[in-house]
Amino acid sequence: MERVPVLKIGDFLLVSIQVDMEDQIALQLQEDLSARIVETGVHGVIIDITALDIVDSFVGRMLSTIAAISKVLDAETVVVGMRPAVAITLVELGLSLNGIRTALNVERGMELLARAREDELFLDLGDDDSAETDSDGAAVRS
Amino acid sequence: MALSTEASSRLAAQLDEHQDKISELWVRQVAATLRGRLSQGELDRQIRELFRALRETLAAGTTQLQGDGGEVRALLTELSRARALQGFTSTETAISIFAVKEAFATATDVFNAESQAMGDYISFGSFIDELGLFTFATYAQAREEVIADQAEQLLELATPVVKLWDGVVAVPLVGTLDSARAQVVMERLLQTLVDTGSPYAIIDITGVPAVDTQVAQHVLKTVVAARLMGAECIISGIRPQIAQTIVALGIEFGDIATKATLADALRHALRRSGNSDLVRRGAARREH
Numbered sequence: 001m002e003r004v005p006v007l008k009i010g011d012f013l014l015v016s017i018q019v020d021m022e023d024q025i026a027l028q029l030q031e032d033l034s035a036r037i038v039e040t041g042v043h044g045v046i047i048d049i050t051a052l053d054i055v056d057s058f059v060g061r062m063l064s065t066i067a068a069i070s071k072v073l074d075a076e077t078v079v080v081g082m083r084p085a086v087a088i089t090l091v092e093l094g095l096s097l098n099g100i101r102t103a104l105n106v107e108r109g110m111e112l113l114a115r116a117r118e119d120e121l122f123l124d125l126g127d128d129d130s131a132e133t134d135s136d137g138a139a140v141r142s
Numbered sequence: 143m144a145l146s147t148e149a150s151s152r153l154a155a156q157l158d159e160h161q162d163k164i165s166e167l168w169v170r171q172v173a174a175t176l177r178g179r180l181s182q183g184e185l186d187r188q189i190r191e192l193f194r195a196l197r198e199t200l201a202a203g204t205t206q207l208q209g210d211g212g213e214v215r216a217l218l219t220e221l222s223r224a225r226a227l228q229g230f231t232s233t234e235t236a237i238s239i240f241a242v243k244e245a246f247a248t249a250t251d252v253f254n255a256e257s258q259a260m261g262d263y264i265s266f267g268s269f270i271d272e273l274g275l276f277t278f279a280t281y282a283q284a285r286e287e288v289i290a291d292q293a294e295q296l297l298e299l300a301t302p303v304v305k306l307w308d309g310v311v312a313v314p315l316v317g318t319l320d321s322a323r324a325q326v327v328m329e330r331l332l333q334t335l336v337d338t339g340s341p342y343a344i345i346d347i348t349g350v351p352a353v354d355t356q357v358a359q360h361v362l363k364t365v366v367a368a369r370l371m372g373a374e375c376i377i378s379g380i381r382p383q384i385a386q387t388i389v390a391l392g393i394e395f396g397d398i399a400t401k402a403t404l405a406d407a408l409r410h411a412l413r414r415s416g417n418s419d420l421v422r423r424g425a426a427r428r429e430h
Contacts, residue, residue: 080372084332087367102372104339109372 004029006036016048026062037073044113045070050081080109147203154200160249165193167245172238232282233275303334310342310411316349324360335373342411348379358393378407
């Protein structure tokens with residue numbers, strides 16, 4: 001049976017979907033992914049759908065399920081590389097990927113996850129670090 | 143070789159004599175070429191009117207379409223326009239007229255009555271008609287291709303996607319936004335987002351004369367599609383009247399950022415792409 005590989009890159013897991021999703025493959029992926037999240041202790045999952053020409057309600061639901069499972073295991077999910085044609089079709093069909101973060105490409109996805117993670121860490125540590133980031137923000141504004 | 147006055151009155155007499163047969167044959171032949179895409183009644187009416195006008199014109203001794211042939215010309219104009227709008231080809235339209243020749247020849251029995259050369263010449267004439275029709279059809283098709291190309295170029299000209307900053311692209315929309323254009327704008331914008339990897343897009347509607355629910359719908363769709371791909375859209379260039387219209391129409395932009403000017407939108411995008419995003423959210427959560 002075909003299987004979707006789950007790769008660990010730095011602090012993230014990368015899932016690149018290259019095959020047509022079917023029930024069995026989707027279930028296997030959910031199992032593999034949840035096992036890997038626990039095993040590696042990562043806090044971010046990137047799902048790359050660059051290779052998908054069609055995203056229907058089945059794939060949409062699968063993505064939502066994966067995001068929900070990861071969330072329970074304390075990992076943020078971001079879907080990257082959605083093609084323009086796919087996005088247009090989803091909008092025309094009125095399907096929206098509720099509760100799923102998206103980014104243009106893997107790199108942006110990693111940035112997004114890193115930023116979200118940092119954000120959480122700041123919260124944990126209290127507001128000691130806020131001065132540094134404030135100055136960053138000011139630099140951009142000026 | 144123009145018709146002489148005597149010839150035209152002789153023809154008018156012939157038309158009179160074989161009136162029913164000619165118009166019946168004419169209608170039948172046109173109906174065969176149109177293959178039932180026009181109702182029999184309508185076709186009947188058109189052909190009979192045309193026949194009457196033709197007969198009267200010939201009887202009056204007019205041999206030219208210009209000048210006194212006014213009624214025939216008006217009828218032909220009406221018929222040609224109607225056929226074009228109904229989607230018939232130029233050949234099918236022209237055959238409606240040419241068909242009268244064969245109907246006339248059959249009805250008046252020229253094939254048998256006159257010499258063999260005459261019959262040959264008539265057949266030759268219809269063969270040449272076919273060649274002429276083919277040339278014209280090809281010509282019209284080539285013209286249509288040129289027009290379609292130009293329309294496409296115009297569409298592309300009218301919807302540039304420009305890069306404003308690292309990671310920020312903008313589409314200045316100018317002119318009326320119909321469905322076809324909105325589709326092109328959406329596709330080009332989304333493709334540019336992918337190509338440049340820009341997470342921010344500004345849709346500037348300064349040049350859009352009026353915003354109705356349809357235009358708003360197109361813009362909203364684009365924003366949602368961009369969001370699905372992981373990019374954020376900002377709508378800018380909303381003029382005071384347009385803001386009032388938007389509110390009056392009850393159009394909801396939801397949590398989509400809207401700015402009055404392109405400069406504001408760019409500032410917003412730059413601020414968001416910097417670390418201040420993190421600061422702001424962090425601060426907001428801390429307050430809770």
